[in-house]
Amino acid sequence: MQELEAKPVTVREQRKAQRRQQLLDAAATLFAERGFAAVRLEDLGAAVGVSGPAVYRHFPNKDAVLVELMVGISEYLLDGGREVVGSAAVDVHTVRALVDFHLDFAFETPAFIRIQDRDLQSLPEAAQRKVRRMQREYVELWVQVLCAVDSELTESDARTTAHAVFGLINSTPYSAGRSPSRSARPVLRAMALGALGFSS
Known part of the structure; x- marks a missing residue:
């Protein structure tokens, strides 16, 4: 059976993955400093330069x-x-x-x-x-x-x-x-x- 070639990753997908990782890195820092309960999704967005609603493109909550x-x-x-x-x-x-x-x-x-x-x-x-x-x-x-x-x-x-x-x-x-x-x-x-x- 012939193996299917991996679909190439688009620039948009790369950028989305990078933004997601930036949000995770920011979350690790903010959660460690302030505690999970004290951090809002808006804080995560601000830490990486995006709006709060934009965070929902990567995480539901x-x-x-x-x-x-x-x-x-x-x-x-x-x-x-x-x-x-x-x-x-x-x-x-x-x-x-x-x-x-x-x-x-x-x-x-x-x-x-x-x-x-x-x-x-x-x-x-x-x-x-x-x-x-x-x-x-x-x-x-x-x-x-x-x-x-x-x-x-x-x-x-x-x-x-x-x-x-x-x-x-x-x-x-x-x-x-x-x-x-x-x-x-x-x-x-x-x-x-x-x-x-x-x-x-």
Whole structure:
């Protein structure tokens, strides 16, 4: 059977996709700064230079913006974690790679951590369940790796350890501020690996 060629993306479609991404980026910043409840769709439009009604061409309501942000970042973490672990044999290098991956997330997208902490409950119920399911799967990915590296570690203790490391790394938006020092990442990396029982 002959494969159908992909339909070329038009300039208009490219611009629409770019505007949608600009709105999502603006939403991440505004939700993190003010909280979901305090931001209006008109605020999102103003942040990217369009009218409030123009935002409705991309999102039906403000809830849809929050859903896309939270589901998207949860998928990113889970998919990225799976990619780090891969299909190769798990060892201490896998643990270090997971720590580095989560550090990248914390330092590159701190707004999402603030939104997660404050506004997860604002998600519609179905989206909230989806986000929590992916978060649990991400935790269990860490649990499997930690147990594989340390055969004496129970799943319960591995889960507690993983959550403790997440708490440490996810403190970045609060502890490091808007402009983290150059030493912030290596300090957190050393602390996270130390909590896991490994050297940096």
